[in-house]
Amino acid sequence: MAKWTRDSGASLQRAFDYAQRAVLLDETDSFAHTLLGIVHLFRREFDQAHTEILAGVALNPNDFLARRYYG
Structure with missing residues (x-):
């Protein structure tokens, strides 16, 4: 994380x-x-x-962000 928060664990949760x-x-x-x-x-x-990003691609094959993270 980029240290934009004092408690990155809580922010991630x-x-x-x-x-x-x-x-x-x-x-x-x-x-x-x-x-x-x-x-x-x-x-x-x-x-x-992997499971969630693949679901994103399956639901919208044109989703650039999902495809970017899927690889």
Whole structure:
């Protein structure tokens, strides 16, 4: 993380909570899945990150951000 916060662990947990909630609110939102995947990357949870980013690509193959993180 870029040290923009005093407590990066708490900020990352908060980001995870919000991203997870976004997916629960709309499971068809590719952006929500992609963001959750990115948060998983920052948490070094690579299998979960791959699953969520792949879901983002599957839901919207034209989503640049999802494709960028998918590789």
